[in-house]
Amino acid sequence: MDAHSRGRADDIDPADQWVLNPRTGNYELRLDHSAEQSQAPSPAHGSTAPVPARGPAETPAAPAAPAVPVQRRRRVDEEDDGGGRQAPASRRKPKQGASRKRKALLWTGGTMAFVLVGGATGAYILYKKLDGNIAVIDTVGSESKGFRKGEAFNVLVIGTDKRTGKGNEGYGDKDSPGHADTTILFHVAKDRTNATALSIPRDLMTTIPECQSRQPDGTILTIPGQEQARFNVSLGQDGRDPGCTMRTVKELTGLTVDHFMMVDFNAVKELSTAVGGVKVCVEKPVDDKKSHLKLPAGESVVEGEQALAFVRTRSSFGNKSDLDRIKIQQQFIGSMIRQIKSSETLTSPKKLYDLAQAATNALTVDKGIGSLSKLEDMAKELSGVDTRNIAFTTLPVIDNPDEPKPVTVVPHPTQAPELFSALQADVSLTEVKKKAQDTKNAQAQAQAKLLQGTRAQASDVRVDVYNGSGIRGAAQSTLNWLQNEQGVNRSTNKSNAPEKAARTTLTYAPNQADQARALADMMGLPATALKPGTQDAAPREPMTLVLGADFKGAGVPVNGPAKAPDVVKVEADKQVCAK
Numbered sequence: 001m002d003a004h005s006r007g008r009a010d011d012i013d014p015a016d017q018w019v020l021n022p023r024t025g026n027y028e029l030r031l032d033h034s035a036e037q038s039q040a041p042s043p044a045h046g047s048t049a050p051v052p053a054r055g056p057a058e059t060p061a062a063p064a065a066p067a068v069p070v071q072r073r074r075r076v077d078e079e080d081d082g083g084g085r086q087a088p089a090s091r092r093k094p095k096q097g098a099s100r101k102r103k104a105l106l107w108t109g110g111t112m113a114f115v116l117v118g119g120a121t122g123a124y125i126l127y128k129k130l131d132g133n134i135a136v137i138d139t140v141g142s143e144s145k146g147f148r149k150g151e152a153f154n155v156l157v158i159g160t161d162k163r164t165g166k167g168n169e170g171y172g173d174k175d176s177p178g179h180a181d182t183t184i185l186f187h188v189a190k191d192r193t194n195a196t197a198l199s200i201p202r203d204l205m206t207t208i209p210e211c212q213s214r215q216p217d218g219t220i221l222t223i224p225g226q227e228q229a230r231f232n233v234s235l236g237q238d239g240r241d242p243g244c245t246m247r248t249v250k251e252l253t254g255l256t257v258d259h260f261m262m263v264d265f266n267a268v269k270e271l272s273t274a275v276g277g278v279k280v281c282v283e284k285p286v287d288d289k290k291s292h293l294k295l296p297a298g299e300s301v302v303e304g305e306q307a308l309a310f311v312r313t314r315s316s317f318g319n320k321s322d323l324d325r326i327k328i329q330q331q332f333i334g335s336m337i338r339q340i341k342s343s344e345t346l347t348s349p350k351k352l353y354d355l356a357q358a359a360t361n362a363l364t365v366d367k368g369i370g371s372l373s374k375l376e377d378m379a380k381e382l383s384g385v386d387t388r389n390i391a392f393t394t395l396p397v398i399d400n401p402d403e404p405k406p407v408t409v410v411p412h413p414t415q416a417p418e419l420f421s422a423l424q425a426d427v428s429l430t431e432v433k434k435k436a437q438d439t440k441n442a443q444a445q446a447q448a449k450l451l452q453g454t455r456a457q458a459s460d461v462r463v464d465v466y467n468g469s470g471i472r473g474a475a476q477s478t479l480n481w482l483q484n485e486q487g488v489n490r491s492t493n494k495s496n497a498p499e500k501a502a503r504t505t506l507t508y509a510p511n512q513a514d515q516a517r518a519l520a521d522m523m524g525l526p527a528t529a530l531k532p533g534t535q536d537a538a539p540r541e542p543m544t545l546v547l548g549a550d551f552k553g554a555g556v557p558v559n560g561p562a563k564a565p566d567v568v569k570v571e572a573d574k575q576v577c578a579k
Helices: 096-108 111-115 128-133 242-253 265-274 304-312 322-341 349-362 372-382 415-424 433-447 474-485 510-523
Strands: 018-021 026-029 135-137 153-160 180-188 195-200 205-208 211-214 220-223 226-230 259-263 278-282 298-302 364-366 390-394 397-399 409-411 462-467 490-496 505-508 530-532 543-547 569-571
Touching: 128 349, 128 372, 153 242, 180 242, 180 322, 195 242, 195 322, 195 415, 205 242, 205 409, 211 242, 242 259, 242 364, 259 265, 265 304, 265 349, 278 322, 298 304, 304 322, 322 390, 462 474, 462 510, 474 490, 474 543, 505 510, 510 530, 510 543
Parallel strands: 135 364, 153 259, 195 390, 462 490, 462 543, 505 530
Antiparallel strands: 018 026, 153 180, 180 195, 205 226, 211 220, 259 364, 278 298, 390 569, 397 409, 505 543
8 A cells, every 4th residue: 555545654765665575585665654544434445545635725745656456355265264263464375486486576676677667666665646647659650579598689779869848858959859969779698698789870871661650540651761961851851760770770780679669868868877976087186168067087987967977078098080979978877777776776765765756757658668567577588688798889980982071970891891891790798608609619510511612712712692682782882892892803793683582692613612612711611502513613613603582791690600700899897097
């Protein structure tokens, strides 16, 4: 029953009245019986106590804890001690399943912070009031499959720069519909042992595909696609909703985005305050006139406006670019994860309650996770991920070659596809060595027979490249890579294959086996991709390489990488000082 119906004193915070019972592992409502008790009658069985309406002249009461169902009285015949009397509490058998569930909810309460705000709901506080706080957008044509055991899933966290909320009008254009200002693709491994948070720069030039969004009147608006556009206009502009950003990310990475979570400036301010501040570190003193961030050298604890200033500043760190700001945001989120998972947060009902209020007020999500129970499901999926195995990284980029003085960036031609391939293959950036070695061993065994023998020199390899992948320009990008980086100068672009191919294949004659082995090594072709013929080829006859749907990019192993790519990353369990 809620605190009103039990007659709590007005100066007692309802969250402070929930006490952990060490014997059962449950949180129980404990009231100070010395406080003045209400004279209101007890509520009816199975209902919540009504709160009397307050007249205009009455003093406002302290905020009550969210209403929870009144404990039902046990029927005498359910707990009979044999004489028609109810058995004492000490002799009753606790429901072990319920106890275990409550413990699980307690420990998963902070895990959703891995995606900035999700599990910050303190999942054990399953109140309808909090459930009603969550805003939901029904994206059109979502490909979400929910959460399935044994399958990886991806959540897109979008920080919009829309100037909503108290005190945020002064941050630039207050009338802007907002952009995808901060975007993180959170990939959770299928075995739930690791996760990767991939930041996508807002100034990345990319293709925004055609998408549809549901308008306030229920109609569906179709927004045309756009080539060579900044990534951040995939949200808010021309009527695009988060579903359009999800499609843009899939177009870019090849990964299906299962869910999205969107927050604005208030999320940073309120969540950082709810956890009692977030620890940050800077190598030298900061006095930023633009963001109003002022910090001494070393460690500090920031919250509210100061926390927002920390994640928004660009002129105090690195080369003052958005890419350096991304590093600051990753460090801040990693520190917040550690704070939320700390015992001082997880064992504090008041902090979890404040966190629940802040998170649910800040969240806008897709329909697939649009309730506390569904967020709880996500939290359970994440509960086993250790912070040591959460890696933050940024999409590898280069300056836009089409701009005389680049202010935008484009994906790195080889490093970006390699990273996308690693995520698609579910390879951990935190180097789960056994997993990598197992994959490597399996590939070695499969290729042992076909790939045993001598290798030709790259300059002696002759190959015609056909594009059956469905990816525009795949044959030419592969040709450029083979000639410029591998020295395979006797290679030719034969344009499109007669039809699309499901898998990449290399067809060769018996007397070309040494060339085939050399090319297989370069491209990371699995044994199943090699198609030996039965008759020898003419002296200058080339092999035939057909790129299939499994082609991930020039220089990216077709069979998927067996180890983490060499990218800059920050691990969530480590404190890093901003430079």
